[in-house]
Amino acid sequence: MRSSRFLTVLTGAGISAESGVPTFRGKDGLWRKFNPQELATMDAFMRNPRLVWEWYEYRRKLIQDVQPNPAHYAIKDLEDGFEEFLLVTQNIDGLHQRAGSRKIAELHGNIWRNRCLRCGRISDHKEVYLREIPPKCACGGTLRPDVVWFGEALPQEILSQALQAAQSCNLLLSVGASALVQPAASLPLLALRNGAFVVEINPEPTPISERVNESIRGKAGDVLPRLVKRQ
Numbered sequence: 001m002r003s004s005r006f007l008t009v010l011t012g013a014g015i016s017a018e019s020g021v022p023t024f025r026g027k028d029g030l031w032r033k034f035n036p037q038e039l040a041t042m043d044a045f046m047r048n049p050r051l052v053w054e055w056y057e058y059r060r061k062l063i064q065d066v067q068p069n070p071a072h073y074a075i076k077d078l079e080d081g082f083e084e085f086l087l088v089t090q091n092i093d094g095l096h097q098r099a100g101s102r103k104i105a106e107l108h109g110n111i112w113r114n115r116c117l118r119c120g121r122i123s124d125h126k127e128v129y130l131r132e133i134p135p136k137c138a139c140g141g142t143l144r145p146d147v148v149w150f151g152e153a154l155p156q157e158i159l160s161q162a163l164q165a166a167q168s169c170n171l172l173l174s175v176g177a178s179a180l181v182q183p184a185a186s187l188p189l190l191a192l193r194n195g196a197f198v199v200e201i202n203p204e205p206t207p208i209s210e211r212v213n214e215s216i217r218g219k220a221g222d223v224l225p226r227l228v229k230r231q
């Protein structure tokens with residue numbers, strides 16, 4: 001940490017677990033009640049927009065009542081400690097922004113934004129009152145959550161920003177990511193190939209645990225604040 005010029009941090013659902021946001025694969029995870037692989041897709045939305053919208057409304061209600069946890073704040077504290085820094089998150093909950101992170105690339109969009117299927121206009125969730133589901137845009141088009149669904153390409157400029165950061169950083173921390181969802185899961189391996197020192201923080205082993213330089217078996221909320229203090 002002390003000798004690195006360029007730090008990249010990759011986060012997954014695990015960093016929001018201690019805030020009370022269910023992860024995808026955890027025991028109380030979203031996968032238990034629904035199958036996100038079925039719901040977080042365009043054809044689920046075309047087939048049953050009401051069900052998909054109700055799922056996102058359910059998740060928004062969960063998320064709006066929780067707070068960022070010490071792990072989110074620790075990452076915000078790291079942001080100004082390096083010449084170059086980028087936070088790449090797979091999460092759509094907006095908790096990093098609420099903790100004050102600014103240099104952030106949201107690979108999978110943000111649950112607090114909507115996008116019009118017809119005119120592409122982006123609107124803030126607060127602007128939309130769900131008097132009807134699915135909600136309509138001023139142009140009459142149907143609104144969808146502005147998130148990346150399975151089978152959809154990630155926003156090009158954000159993905160290249162993340163790839164660039166993985167290829168140029170000296171140190172990459174992968175925190176609370178199951179390393180199963182592509183292309184996010186390839187970023188730590190890309191950093192390894194570029195000669196970066198890669199550290200994983202996760203209470204469970206993942207498919208990359210054997211390949212990274214250090215795999216710390218611990219909770220993000222415990223480990224990150226201690227790392228920052230010793231930095």
Ligand code: BV8
Nearest residue numbers: 012013014023024025090150151153176177178181182220
């Ligand atoms: C694409 C937004 C191509 C929506 C999300 C085989 C078959 C079918 C598809 C594929 C396949 N192989 C690859 C694919 C593609 C697919 C994919 O990777 N599927 C996987 C499941 C196999 N990927 C895609 O479809 C991507 N797009 O490939 O497009 C393309 C290219 C060009 C043109 C057209 C198309 C899009 C993927 C994005 C999907 N959207 N989210 C929404 O949220 O509703 S993904 C969603 O799941 C999350 O964003 C997140 O990324 C992912 C969940 O993963 P994690 O974040 O890691 O969370 P998880 O619960 O899994 O794990 C939590 C971890 O935290 C665990 O390891 C746990 O141990 C740990 N943890 C728990 N507590 C703590 C903790 N860690 C630290 N501290 C704690 N306290």
Ligand code: ZN
Nearest residue numbers: 116119137139
């Ligand atoms: Zn519109």
